Amino acid sequence: MAAAATVSVDEKLEKLQAEVAKLDQISENEKAGFISLVSRYLSGEAEQIEWSKIQTPTDEVVVPYDTIAPPPEDLEATKKLLDKLVVLKLNGGLGTTMGCTGPKSVIEVRNGFTFLDLIVIQIESLNKKYGCNVPLLLMNSFNTHDDTQKIVEKYSNSNIEIHTFNQSQYPRIVTEDFLPLPSKGKSGKDGWYPPGHGDVFPSLNNSGKLDLLLAQVTPKTLADVKGGTLISYEGRVQLLEIAQVPDEHVNEFKSIEKFKIFNTNNLYETCPLSAFLMKKISSILTVLGNRWVNLKAIKRLVEAEALKMEIIPNPKEVDGVKVLQLETAAGAAIRFFDKAIGVNVPRSRFLPVKATSDLLLVQSDLYTLVDGFVIRNPARTNPSNPSIELGPEFKKVANFLARFKSIPSIVELDSLKVSGDVWFGSGITLKGKVTITAKSGVKLEVPDETVLENKDINGPEDL
Incomplete structure (x- = not known):
């Protein structure tokens, strides 16, 4: 029986490149970016990190949040700083894990x-409040672009500029022969993928939005266990994602003993700002945390093709x-910015919604809304969430919504575990x-107005 022919890396890349060149659904920039990513992958750049080189970052690298002390309120000074701020939100996700399609x-x-x-x-x-003009940028994917364009129309009378742009669209690679799935007849959405939020930097540049923002700059003004953890690696602060962790170290990665700091997966784009503004704006804008990046530095690094973030297969x-997607994470770019630091925000400012159990927390009386800000209920004495x-x-x-007539009161709840065909009435307290x-x-x-405290319910007779 004849042995299977071995295809070299160069031959594999050459065949892939020839097929990608025929795809007319994507731009030349996207084709070049995809081939560059695949080339790096085939050259071995997706190899696992050397575990022995990982060190816990010091307070000089990841600064404790409480050490950033704000000066007294000065509306005019704050306005000048805010006029240098652009907020960018990653809007390419569909929420498919929660059954969403938009x-x-x-x-x-x-x-x-x-x-x-x-x-x-x-x-x-x-x-x-400050008489400023902080714009909002939304980075969509090909999955969310059309819906988002319709949705943002309802904000046409708001006092903020809203800009949208699309991240790259890359073809999925067939594992068997390493050719693009769309070239095999899968020309619909299933043949493509958005290559992770690390693509924000080249896409921001390729869309023209980066130049648009930089054109507004004068000497005084300018118009983030899934997120990974920050580590020190070979003398630089770096992002470590679970996909990069060798199998034998996954449990260690998940442990809070060695890795106490996790990336909160939110991104702000900005010119250089003071530590005070970093704290002030992150308190005002979101409970999720943030990353601050200099727009001029992004432009410089993108044009130099220096942002070669770790590849996540x-x-x-x-x-x-069986197909393969090659992705990158935005936070991984931290090691390419000189003098980069992390800010270790408290857990009270990190409220991710990855599943309906998280949505229950946000919708409950554990939080209230004030001017769009999700504020923790002071009646909750336990600093941890249930x-x-x-x-x-x-x-x-x-x-989830159908099974709750109203969201229960959980201010005094420590833990809740629900399994089976359970339905909740209104006015329930846990x-x-x-x-x-x-x-x-x-x-x-569970009937209306029921109060359950430290109880195991296995049937109607237990209520």
Whole structure:
């Protein structure tokens, strides 16, 4: 039996490049960016990080949040600083893990307001209070572009400029022969993927938005366990994603003993700003944390093709065909910016919504809304949020909302675990540790106005 022919890296890349050149759905910039990424991958740049070189970052590299002391309020000085700020939000996600088909940013958070509504309200309040003009940029993907263009129309009368641009569209690679999936007849959306939020830097440049913003600069003004952790590596601060961790070190990576700091996956674009503004604006704009990047530095590094972030291989399967996506993370670019530091924000400012259990927290009386800001209820004495586990019946947002007549009061809740066909009435209060389990084939309804405190519910008789 003849041995299978071996294809060299150069031959593999040459064949891929020839097929990509035929794809007319994407620009020449996207083709060049894709081939560059694949070339780096084939040359071995996606190899796992050397675990022995990892060190915990010091306070000089990751600055404690409380050490950034704001000066007394000065409206005019703050306005001048805010006039140098641009807020960029990554808007390419679909929220498919929660059963959504449109942009994740349009999921309702509270009082009928979506994530995007809250972002707009926050910046509107900021502009109104300080008389500034902080614009909002949304980086869409080909999955969210059309919907987002329609959605932003409702903000046409707001006092903020909203700009949108698309991140790159790359072809998925068929694992078997390393050729693009669209060249095999998959010309629809399934043949393509957005290459991670690390693509924000070249896409910002390729879209023309970077030059647009820089053109507004004068000597005084300018018109983030999934997010990874910051580490010290060979003398520089660096982002480490779980996909880069060798299998034998995954449990160590997940441990909070060695890795206490996690990337919060939000991004602000800005000219150089003071440490005071870093703290002030991050308090005003979001509870998720932020990254600050100098627009001029982005321009310089993108044009020098110096932003070669770590490659994250992401294997997938499309209609039974095994494919590969090569992605990068925005935070990984931190090592290319000189004198970069991290700011270790408190957990109270990090409120990710990755699942409906997270959405329950945000929608509950644990938080209130003030000018679009999600504010922690002072009645909650425990500094930690309750631990919430909802069964698969609650996974999709539509099912989650249908199973709650109203969101229970959880100010005094320590933990909640729900499994099975469980339905909640209105005005329910949960305290301490509560477990609710519906037996197979049984529909368990928690009546209106029920108070459950430190209880295990296994059937109607326990209520």
